Amino acid sequence: VSRLRVCAAAALFAGLAVPVSAEGARFPVPGVATAGTTRVITEEDAGAVLGGVQVFVSAGLDREPANAPGVASLLAETILRTPVMLDGRMRPLREAAAATGTLVSYAVDGRATHFYLEGRGAALGRALDLLGTALAAPDYSPAAVAPAAALLAGEIADVEGNPLSVGLEMFKHVYYQGAAGRPVNGTTETLAALTAADLRRFHDAAYRRGGVSFAYAGRPAPGLADALGKLAGILPVGMPPPADHRTTPIPATLTHVIAQRAVGAPFVVVGFAAPSPTSPDYGATLVLQSLIERTFNPDRTTTVGLAQRKVGALYLSDVSPASMVVYVNGIQTDPTAGLDEVLLLTRALGARALPEAELAKMRTIAAGRFGAQAISLGDRSYLLGSLAAQGLGADGLNASLAAIARTTPADVRRVARTYFERYVVSVILPRTMPPPAE
């Protein structure tokens, strides 16, 4: 409803709740089924009006060939523009799904391309059929590929104007050796160089039945199992190519990367290696993430977004191995002093254990923050599927809460020492500022 984008509520006090607490499992326990040979994780909610299904294909950045950066994104966008038949008329998949009342979108991350469909009952099943048609035979003609490339080129330009995105890419470029270290859409030049043959080769290699999984959240949908079973069988048998998870060890000596962009103020992004969700260090990592943000943003009454925080911390588990970045926002604080304070804090956390009472508060905050990431059907289904793919099992949401709940002061100290003593500092300067002398 359009008015919600403007403004929303009124003289209203909304005590709202997400189903999470710091102690013990609070998310509903999902079910696990199979569609053909493909795993389906399902969290049904009879109170929901819609259902959302994620179709994960192991065609993420970690499987992109070295000579075709951006091919995963361009292929996914092309699939959404592939004509399919609906009501006797051929139209692009995205438009056809919308005509059934179903939203279809996609995202490419470090380990997968995931297509998301959200809709009601039978329409959702119908849209899954349409997606299957396009997945099986994408339209590689210029009519589909050229506008897809134009759209992605616009997104690249948007990323270049966002200092946090630029800093993230700079860190990933240093840390990840494979395609996970490259921009998700490639660059303007590499995108322009991609051909239909590149798309076809990547599709033939990576869009394999053995690399597909599903996660569903929302209203029980009659016929969903059949629709997923049909979709599971649409891609050729086989496994995708091996993923490239190579990284460059972060040296003990300071690594600085500096770039200039059309941004309003300096921005600093500090990148660290981080444990995966299956590591015993996972819970402490989530607690540390909350602790850093809480420490540096204590004085605002209301919650502010990423762009308004003085310091923010992001745990990047959508890529393997995981990593963490802490950014210092030069619009909100002095970036040099902010960087010093961040490093002082991480050293202090490694030097001595947090008092248990303080840690208990941080566990509660970390659990609440984690729960707030899994509220919409899209986020819930993504996390269910993504955490399962990372080895946390079908009940990854509750497993994450449990990991937070059992975090001890010694865990926090160990994680700070293990991961936070080596880092890469990326500095993004406005074009109007001279780069620092070497």
Added chain:
Amino acid sequence: VASLGGTLAVDGYGDSVSVSALVPASGARAVARAMTTAYFAPVLTPEGFRKATAEVAQDALVRSFDAEAVVRDAVFGALFVSGPQRSPALGDPAALAAVSAELVRSFAGRAFRAQNAVFVASGTVDGAIVSAIADGRPATGEARKAEAPADPSATRAPAATVREFPESGGGLGWVGPSIGDERAATALDFLADYLFRPGTGVMAQLPELRAAGTFLSGQFVTLHDPGVFFVSWSGDGSAAIGTAVAARIAAAARPLDPAAFAAARNGFVGHILGDLQTPTEQADNFGWYSVEGNFAYAPGANGGAGPYLRAVESLTPEFVASVARKYLGAAPARVTLTPPASRKGISS
């Protein structure tokens, strides 16, 4: 709220203030109690006033760089001659500096009372949460009743407005039906979604919108009486975008092809339901429609079977076109955003 890992937001509008919190279910009762205690009988301290002034000033500054907000304020200022929608809720940063603690204290005593509030709880909570709501300040005399709504906003002949802004841009605005005219209001919601929804709207396909930093937004804002349909845009290619918007709005006076209409209406229902799935979205939505005087009409009321969705089902191409002719056929309020002279390469 922060100690539970939750989020807290405060938003001011022409005729209301919303305070919304998102917290784990285990903390919902305590938060409901704390919020109603704090807001039904606010205590203003010098430190609290200082902090609030600084935060609101920062919010106002950020908002002054938001093209959509700048256009919206200008459109509403051009359409309304009086009433709560006439002035921007946040004001400009300089004006905020003139607000005294005494003025805030006086306003709080009059407006921040339990009798003036709507409490909405959504998500994993049950009805028993209402027992956690504080009574607030004891009510005496006139304070026993909810304050009467502001007079209906009076409109005037729309004017052209020019605002200085870092980028080129513009906007158009028309008065629309009241929240009581449910079918017509829903028709304009549908039209805004069909034309302007990011990603799927027909106008979202404009080539000019591919340029970095360019945006186009259009919506119908449902209000007590009247509502407002407004469109805003900014960035490179603004002139072409403005021309395309005007042409599309004019074309809306003709009925859509029935097949295209059916598809667009299906998509619209999906968008409405998709926009109302989180506790925050639901609470904001129900609160808004309550304050504007027609809670029953709130999208999502009664799940997927309330009056709003029935109104959507009743729409026809001919009816939507007739509503477009009636409201969008009138001369709009026009807003132009123009960069400072130095940005345009003009020396002074």
